[in-house]
Amino acid sequence: MREQRDLPWRRTRDPYAIWISEIMLQQTRVAAVIPYYERFLARFPDYQALAAAKEDDVLAMWAGLGYYSRARNLQKAARQLVELGGFPREHAAIRELAGIGSYTAGAVASIAFGLPHPAIDGNVRRVVIRLTGDADASIEVEAGALLDRRNAGQHNQALMELGAMICVPRDPHCGECPVEKLCGARQQGLENELPLVKAKAKLVRRERTLAVVRRGGKILLVPSPRVAGFWDLPEPFPGIHMGAGLGTFRHAITTSQYVFEVREASLAGRIPKGARWWDEASLGQIPFGTASKKALRCLETL
Ligand code: SF4
CATH class of the missing domain: 3.90.79.10 (Nucleoside Triphosphate Pyrophosphohydrolase)
Known part of the structure; x- marks a missing residue:
């Protein structure tokens, strides 16, 4: 998307930096992540530095982001990378690293290495369900079919951006959407109904x-x-x-x-x-x- 936000992790194809940003962005808002991301990369500029750090230092740099198992897994994975001698260039091998799920592996594989894998997080899931117009669609199948395999990194980032900025959970901005004409939910007037939401737990x-x-x-x-x-x-x-x-x-x-x-x-x-x-x-x-x-x-x- 031409209008995509200028976020620090969008200016790099360094798999380490992309990976750190994706792990930080799990459960945490973009605006809150930016200063943590910048401080973390300044302190641990590569996986070797992260692998060699004391756990207390890593946790102190993470303090405030919550879900500290993410920070511990980052360091565990950094040590795996030292043993491997670098970032693997295959989705399945990236997925083997500690704390990396299918989404993060897809994001790193596609954005850093241009590998043809979708990256399906909550935003992308919503966009894909709406595009198909089918509440029961298989996300993996549909996301794979939609993928621009020659520009997988750009494609995945565009879907993430679309979900974050335009195809938002409530009242999506369909009038500004570049894929409005292709959107099944929009054609059926279901953009606010899809995806079906589960009842929220009460605080x-x-x-x-x-x-x-x-x-x-x-x-x-x-x-x-x-x-x-x-x-x-x-x-x-x-x-x-x-x-x-x-x-x-x-x-x-x-x-x-x-x-x-x-x-x-x-x-x-x-x-x-x-x-x-x-x-x-x-x-x-x-x-x-x-x-x-x-x-x-x-x-x-x-
Ligand atoms: S047209 Fe609306 S519902 Fe469909 S993808 Fe665009 S923003 Fe989402």
Whole structure:
């Protein structure tokens, strides 16, 4: 598409850079990814640098993007690439790398190497279903049939862009669509009906408390129960007295909407197993989960 957005990963055919962007873009919006992508590539400019890095450094560069298994798999795959001596140039072999599914393998194979493979993510799935006008169409078959095999990379990026900018989930901009005349959904007036959507899970509201326990310029942190290598502020535990409130914030995790209250606390017993005192001055270097980062912002605004 002539009107495609000028995104940093569109200016390269480096399979490493394309792969990093595609993994970051899973579950995360484009605008949020751009600064992470630029910092990550500046810090780890190639798979060799990523393979040689300490896991804590990789996780710290990822902090805030969530779904940390993606970062761990990136490093695992970078180490596989070191063993292989470079990026494989076959879809099936790219698919073998840790954390790479069919979509990402298709994107890397087609954009970096021009291999004739579709790359089917949620946006492309929607566009293909609408183009066929058939809710039950086989996406793989239809996407393969549509593919411009000589320009697979450009074709895949154009479909991604069409899905992101024009053939959007609600009220697609069919009047601006370059394939309007070929579109089955449009011809049948079904562009808003297709693809059929499943009912969304309801967000459940929950309340939680985080404790700020300080002692002589140090703050008590506990290992994150969800992300190995990360640290969190503790929740109330036997042996602390909860004190004044410092602030509240909201944080959604999958189907739960949490309201966190951050409170001062003082220690009256033992610290929990695995907990450690950290210098408050070094907080900027510690990998934190997103909820704890938001909690620490409450402290900054006091
Ligand atoms: S005509 Fe409308 S529904 Fe069809 S592909 Fe274009 S934007 Fe999507």
